[in-house]
Amino acid sequence: MTSRQRAHIAMFSIAAHGHVNPSLEVIRELVARGHRVSYAIPASFAEKVAATGAEPVIYTSTLPMDDDPDAWGTELVDNLEPFLTDGTQALPRLAEAFENDRPDLVISDITSYPAPVLAHRWGVPYIQLSPNMVAWEGYDEEVAAAQNAQLAESGRGRAYLARFQEWLDENGMDLPMDRFVVHPDRAIVLIPKALQLFADRVDESVYTFVGACQGERADQGEWERPAGAERVLLVSLGSANTKQPDFYRACVEAFGGLPGWHVVLQIGKFVDPSELGELPGNIEVHSWVPQLAILRKADAFITHAGAGGSQEGLATGTPMVAVPLLADQFSNADTLVSLGVARRLSMEEATAEALREAVTGLVADPEVARRGEEIKRDMAEEGGTRQAADIIEAALPTSDS
Numbered sequence: 581m582t583s584r585q586r587a588h589i590a591m592f593s594i595a596a597h598g599h600v601n602p603s604l605e606v607i608r609e610l611v612a613r614g615h616r617v618s619y620a621i622p623a624s625f626a627e628k629v630a631a632t633g634a635e636p637v638i639y640t641s642t643l644p645m646d647d648d649p650d651a652w653g654t655e656l657v658d659n660l661e662p663f664l665t666d667g668t669q670a671l672p673r674l675a676e677a678f679e680n681d682r683p684d685l686v687i688s689d690i691t692s693y694p695a696p697v698l699a700h701r702w703g704v705p706y707i708q709l710s711p712n713m714v715a716w717e718g719y720d721e722e723v724a725a726a727q728n729a730q731l732a733e734s735g736r737g738r739a740y741l742a743r744f745q746e747w748l749d750e751n752g753m754d755l756p757m758d759r760f761v762v763h764p765d766r767a768i769v770l771i772p773k774a775l776q777l778f779a780d781r782v783d784e785s786v787y788t789f790v791g792a793c794q795g796e797r798a799d800q801g802e803w804e805r806p807a808g809a810e811r812v813l814l815v816s817l818g819s820a821n822t823k824q825p826d827f828y829r830a831c832v833e834a835f836g837g838l839p840g841w842h843v844v845l846q847i848g849k850f851v852d853p854s855e856l857g858e859l860p861g862n863i864e865v866h867s868w869v870p871q872l873a874i875l876r877k878a879d880a881f882i883t884h885a886g887a888g889g890s891q892e893g894l895a896t897g898t899p900m901v902a903v904p905l906l907a908d909q910f911s912n913a914d915t916l917v918s919l920g921v922a923r924r925l926s927m928e929e930a931t932a933e934a935l936r937e938a939v940t941g942l943v944a945d946p947e948v949a950r951r952g953e954e955i956k957r958d959m960a961e962e963g964g965t966r967q968a969a970d971i972i973e974a975a976l977p978t979s980d981s
Contacts, residue, residue, distance in 0.1 A: 586614045587976050590683035591634065591709075592674070592692035594643055594666070595622040597819045598888050599689045600629070602711040602770040605793040608632040609969040618683065620674055620692075637677050642666045656730055657737045659907070664744050667693030671751075674698060685976050696760070697751045705975045708764040709968075712771060712887035712908050715762045716781040724758055766975065768968050771891050772959045774919060777911050788971055791962030792891045803844070803873045809862075810840035813939060814874045814898075817884040821905045822848025824927070825855045831882065833932035835939075836860035844874055872896070880939045885913040885924075894921070895959050897952035899942035903930050920951040 589610060593600050600621065610617050611633035619634040626636040643666045644651030653659070671694040678698070686706045688695030699706035715724075731737030744757045753760060766786060773779050773789040805812055815831050817824060828847050835843045836859070843863045847853065853865045871889065875881060875896040883889040885902040890912045893900045900922040902913035916922035923938045942948050963970075 585976075586616070587684040588616045588618065588681070589972065589976075590618045590620065590637075590678065590686050590695075590698075592620040592686070592688035592695035593625075594689065594691045595624045595641055596643075596691075598886055599691055599711055600625050601888060602793060603687075603689065603709055604628070604632050605965045606709070606768075606770075606968045606972070607634050609965045610972065613969060613973070615973075618678070618681070620677070620695075637674075639670050639673050639677065642669055656727060657734065657740055660731075661736075661740050663691055663693060664740065664747070668747055670694050671697060675701070678702075685972065687972060693760075696764070697748075697753060700753060701751070705977070706765070707972060707975055708767040710767050710769045710771075710787070713776050713911065714767060714769055714782060714787050716776075716778040717783065718778070718781060719762065720758065724762065728758070768971055770968070771887055772894060772955075772962060774894065774955055774958065775887070775891055775912065775915055777915060788967070789962065790967045790971075791959050791964050792895050793965040793968060803870055803877065805877045806842050809842035811842070811879045811943065812874070812877060813841060813843045813880045813882065814846070814869070814871070814878045815843065815882040816846040816869065816871060816889065817848070817903070817905065818886045818889060819848065819868075821884065822846075823850040825851045827903070827927060827930055828856055830930055830932045830935060832856050832859065832863060834936040836863055838862070838936070844869055844878075846871070880943050882935065882939065885909040885916060887912060890916060891959075894919075894952075894955050897949075897956035899939075899945075899948050899952060901925060901935065901938045901942065903927055919955060921948055921955065 591603065591607060593603060607617050607619060617634035618637050619629045620637040620639055621629050622641045623638050626638055629636045643662050674694050675698060682702050683704060685704055686695050686699035687709055690708060690710050696706050731741055741757065748757060748760055769787050769789045770793055772791045776782060813835060828845060828851060831845060835841050841862060845863055845865045846869045847865055847867060849867050856865065859865060872892050875892050875898050878898050881893045881898045882901045882903060883893060885904045886909055900916055902916050902922050902924045904910045904913040905927065913924045917924050923942060925934055925938060
């Protein structure tokens with residue numbers, strides 16, 4: 581008789597809310613099913629990881645994270661190179677940390693380059709957890725080719741491509757760089773299918789969409805809608821690229837004193853509330869807020885259209901104004917607009933007048949409300965946390981008993 585045993589599972593990620601948060605409920609579920617989970621993570625997220633029941637395995641990262649958003653630079657190679665640099669320095673340290681405690685299976689966020697290398701070295705199954713969109717049939721020609729061509733135009737870009745392939749070859753991965761980065765053998769996609777670009781062209785034998793794995797997030801606290809507030813607006817640009825005082829001032833100008841509206845403005849830790857000037861009584865300002873708790877009671881959401889915020893807006897049926905800043909946020913914003921639940925503004929277009937017009941127009945449109953409720957219902961029927969855990973368990977090695 582063949583059976584799956586309670587296993588040791590290793591999870592790897594980086595110190596970024598948008599990459600850690602989507603995995604937490606999956607980890608909590610695996611622990612609840614009796615598995616031992618070791619979670620490799622920098623120290624700043626150790627407490628959050630430990631709250632799931634997993635054991636944090638601390639490693640030092642060289643990535644510029646929330647404390648230094650300007651360190652990412654502006655060029656494509658500026659955004660890519662740090663992940664390779666971090667992965668190469670972390671690999672030997674992570675290998676040593678697990679040397680006498682090797683897992684039965686490895687899972688990781690898309691940004692953790694050491695994870696699939698270690699799984700290959702240990703001869704154990706590997707599953708990628710993607711917190712954002714994944715590659716579709718034609719992605720290499722439509723997206724990757726242009727990016728590689730751009731990298732090849734500079735000496736630094738060519739050196740990056742060569743160094744990446746050299747690192748893979750040294751570690752016996754026997755596959756091209758493009759396949760390593762965006763074409764895993766097996767992946768669980770932690771976003772709703774509605775948020776995936778060209779979803780009909782995604783290979784679902786490789787990628788399984790399980791939708792939002794949000795949990796109750798009770799540890800983040802609750803939020804009460806003020807008495808008398810006819811409409812509630814949440815404004816948040818996430819946790820990293822929040823150094824946007826001009827944008828926040830535009831929001832204050834747009835909605836300050838607007839009859840019937842109450843505004844929750846999250847400004848991050850790089851902007852002081854005093855920079856926003858005198859605040860009207862209908863606007864509350866915080867460096868951080870329990871976003872999902874507010875969205876469950878909100879009428880509109882101004883967001884940077886990160887994968888996490890986008891799917892939280894969809895899961896709660898909240899109309900969105902998308903103001904994307906970088907990376908996948910632009911395509912997320914386009915997808916939200918195509919779904920009929922959002923409008924998109926560039927940061928340059930996000931004047932007080934444009935923001936007010938976009939938000940009030942959205943909440944007054946019955947078709948936006950109808951589409952939002954329809955998508956919300958569809959998402960509630962996706963497999964979520966339990967399906968993700970089922971897939972991971974199914975990939976565990978079996979033993980005869």
